[in-house]
Amino acid sequence: MDDGGLNYCRDIVRRQDPDRYVLALLAPVGRRPALLSIYAFNVEISRIRESVSEPMLGQMRLQWWRDTIDALFAGQSRAHPLAAPLAAAIMRHDLSQAHFMRLIDARSADLDPVLPAAMDGLIDYAGETAAPLIWLGLEICGVSGRAAHDAGWSLGVAWALSGLIRAMPFHLRRGWCCLPSDLLAKYQLDRSKLRQEVSRNNIIKLVKEISETIDTNIEKSHELRSDIDRAAIPALRVAGFAQAYQRRLARFGYDPFDPRLSAQPPFIAWRLMLRGLVGRY
Structure with a gap:
């Protein structure tokens, strides 16, 4: 090269x-x-x-x-x-x-974009934009198999949803919104007025529900860990990153407009390296 x-x-x-x-x-x-x-x-x-x-x-x-x-x-x-x-x-x-x-x-x-009508549509979008990249990473690591493939999909969903939450202020400034209609209706939010919401309580509730989906998908990937070769860790380390952002999201009250949320978690490289040493991604 x-x-x-x-x-x-x-x-x-x-x-x-x-x-x-x-x-x-x-x-x-x-x-x-x-x-x-x-x-x-x-x-x-x-x-x-x-x-x-x-x-x-x-x-x-x-x-x-x-x-x-x-x-x-x-x-x-x-x-x-x-x-x-x-x-x-x-x-x-x-x-x-x-x-x-x-x-x-x-x-x-x-x-x-055809805005997703339901959360399942957002999950599919998240998976399609992130999981194939993880699968390519697995191929680079020389790892195949159903467990690794399924873990890659779950982590792709988790990582992309996490990124969408952190990018929400930027997207709304550009007039973009991929939040599903069913969640907006559930929390009585108007897609065209999200930036002007006086109270963020309902936005925070919506983000917290998406965050629960992120946690579920991270956990799904961890349940497969025993069936995946440790050589896959470089491709699947995104799990540790997603968890770190999840902790920050909770610490900042699930407020996607908190400017501290976009900062990279401190000491993340060391933490991910230590996880890898004990066979965790």
Whole structure:
């Protein structure tokens, strides 16, 4: 892999996705370049919505990435600094093309979203935008099997829901809201007026209910731990990150507008490393 491509991956992940940057640094040295390349790919497609002025332009960019993934799997090169490191990861670890395509398709829904009517729809969205990335990480770690796959889905749901809570102020400023209609109705909230709510009590109740879903999915992944090879820990360490953010969310009263919520949990790298030493993710 050329140093320029790897440096590009390292820089974009460090700046745009510092949590996954920590996860990559904690992985074995031989796995880091591939993990950084798939995390950089995820950054590229996930920030398309905020970088375009209309959905059609975003769909065109996503189609470029579909074509690029097709080309890389066909052994062809593409004019993008991420192409070479991503191609190296695909070849070295025999990564699944379907996982890349699922991530792109999930981001396609961001551009012209059909707002979820129920919590199940939000859970599906969360899983589709995060679990395939964990599955790619598992492939990089050389781990397969139903237990690891199911843990990856549960942690994808938990991680994406956690991120949506922390990103809620940013999304609302942009006029975005993916909260399901049934929860908004349950707590008597108007999607168009969430930023103007005088009392945050009902918003806090809604966030707490979503938080319970996060906890449930983390617990599901932990129930599978005995059936998963310890080599999977670098891909599944997102569980420890999600738990740390959950503790902060509870400490700050489940208020998504508390500015302290967006800060990375202190000493998280050390805590995750210690968990890994005892076989926990």
